[in-house]
Amino acid sequence: MTTGLTVLDVIDAVAREAMLFAAIGFLIGGLDDLLVDLAYGYAQLRRRLRGELPRPLDAPLPPMAVFIPAWDEAAVIGAMLRATLARFGAAPYRLYVGTYPNDRATIAAVAEVADADPRVRLVIGPTPGPTTKADCLNALWRALLRDEAAGEPCTAVILHDAEDLVHPGELALYAAWLRDHDAVQLPVCPLPDARSPLIAGHYLDEFAESHGKSLVVRELVGAALPFAGVGCAIRRDMLGRIADLRAGQPFDAASLTEDYELGLTVSALGGRSRFVRARAEDGSLIAVRAYFPATLPAAVRQKARWLTGIALAGWDRVGWQRGGSLREHWMRMRDRRATLAIPVLAIAYFALLAWGASLAGHVLAASTLPMPEGAVALLLAVNAAMLAWRVALRIAFSWAAAGPLQAALAVPRVLVANLVALLAARRALTLYWPMLGGAAARWDKTDHRFPTGAGDGS
Template sequence: MGSTTILLEWIDAATREMTLFAAAGFLIGGIDDLLVDVVWLAQRAWRRGAGTATLDALPAPATPRRFAIFVPAWDESAVIGAMLRTTLARLDHPAFRLFVGCYPNDRATIDAVADVAAGDARVVLVIGARAGPTTKADCLNNLWNALARAGEPADAIVLHDAEDVVHPAELRLFEALLDAHAAVQIPVLPLPRRESPLVAGHYSGEFAEAHGKELVVRTALKAGLPFAGVGCAIRVEALAAIEAGHGAPFDAQSVTEDYELGLRLAAAGHAAHFARMRERPGGEVIAVREYFPATINAAVRQKARWMTGIALAGWDRLGWGRALDLGDHWMRLRDRRATLAVIVLAAGYAALVGWGLSVAGHALFGGTTPGPVALLQAILAANLALLLWRALWRTAFTARSYGWREACWAPPRMVVGNFIALLAARRAAVRYMGLLAGRAPQWDKTAHAFPEVMP
């Protein structure tokens, strides 16, 4: 037996094993996603029978609320001025103030905020004692402490980032729902970027589905609802309860403080509500809109932070919820499957390469490429059906939020998203090992942009 024949046999055997591993993993993940679809469809059918609520149809709140909007800002001089002026002009509510957290070694951002604050008393500049960057949670804690020191009357805290385009009616929506819920999260919809239809564009499909279906299902199951970090309002007394139990409302050692805060609130009995609602019939969804990273490097950095904080460090820090809360266990497991999903995805791509090498090798040196056994053929057929189903749902949800022109990009964007996830997994593993070794977490942010013309 020649060395070429032995090599081809090794390639065939390795390819067969990788294919089986990847196929089984894809099947489990596909069935998991399918169950979410079923729950969403059932919830949708129930809501259709109950009628679709709009903000204008909601009863007036029992108590008018005063809002403190927290905007943490590190190296945001390029966008913070435009964001603050736009927010002040757009928000349709009589009682709010913007608290903007800056660092003493970020003079450009301080000057940009101070310029806006000089012309509008609703903007409060807060400069922390420590040089930046620390963590976003640390900056938010500075804002919380500044609110207490100032004696500002506030009933709820709203979280936003320096690049957010706020919806004019969001505070009225929060006010209408905070009587019944300790916290409210509204959708986040990435703004399309013509210069980056695939990299920046892949966020559009992911968020359209996650904030059009996933969070709706979590709310229906009464599972802990992770915050998106922006577009969420939390009653002050709920944050105070978290502070009393943990020393601060936001955990400065976390790299995904928004995700953890939502689950901590739920565990303390202050469950959040996800509100996907229009202001009036036929109006646009009340949501936060913003630009997401347009380059592969920036997208990898952002997704590595999410993967580190949610699927790796978040698992260590939060563990599991109440023993019999099966819906919450299911959702936390879905949050944490990202690391295994990346391994399965890598095996799948490696198997494709293996099949290509096998076909080429046997064509050149003789022999027949071994085909998959009957069981594997059945699994591959089921996976193909689930993949087409998944692509159909991603396309439909993208069309729902952005129209059919953007929806046509949905399938290729899924492929781009897979490759970004593969690259992010390596960076996340390195960051996680650094955290395990005692390295202090740090704000790993990306450069932001703000639209010149409002959407």
């Protein structure tokens, strides 16, 4: 009996210490999030008091180039290109699609559309794939330079992925804002996927809050605006400045998240970037829409690439802006806080298991389960209140983005998001470790699908 009580005492101590560690970590993260919420509330109040008028979107459109990197995208690229041509209409633009010499199926799919419309440029890179998305984008940049030398000018470069469903008002919005800005980022709106309401759906919740609140706060505090890699337009002269600093290549081929770093680079060069949420005449939000990974392995693979590129390798690559403001350091800390938040989350789940084992042990021993008291009890109550607030906000943003059904699903998707994050962290470490030894980054992409019926622009 004494041995049993001793083991139970150890379990109680482990559960208590793990709970306390996780609770302190959650408190720090919760206060950080709460500060962002307060800043967002201030931004919304200021916007309403100022009554900022939307910019007119009927000005003549300048020539623009759309860069679409495509590795192993034969299943979606044809439909995406046809939909984009139909939605963008007769505006002055060219679609540059980057492919690889060892990806014949994607080349054939792009060539079929290019043969029917001269605005589509098939670009076959010199290196077998996959390399990195940035390397593919650099091949498109070189193709653009060749066209410019042949007398086809360009004022801006737009970034899209092979699975994106573009908005018809996108080009006009870019033209309106790029007159006095160097870059523009549109919201990204994941499409609800009936096949995967939880795994694919958790992206909807995250982007609704990130592109509804977090980027708004970044602009408010004057921090650099990272790009999402899709739905962003950069002035041609700004990309040229970046290329001049990088031996003629504006996209860093060694990066897994070239979009994130590109936004920081534009800011470091003194460029003005703007995140724009605007509605078309029909009331629709001008945004990029796409299906996101619908299976757990695919979601883990994508999140691991983001985590590696931003929080791990990205930390090594871009560091902390020298001479930057406290607000800039705050936002970069938030970008990288997953390196601390995920271990805290893992310990929190371990604490739950330990408390379950403690409860079972005390039931079998007919003894009293020790309960938190004093400051620890207060800490847990504060964390519970902040958790309730976080979930309520996620529901609100998901409701605003996609309606009540998705808002209701946002609650169980909190647990799904945690699971994906934990598994992605483990995979990110396996990706990051070889990079520390000098291994080249590779395009670790996921399979995509395009909305049925949208291939003709409907």
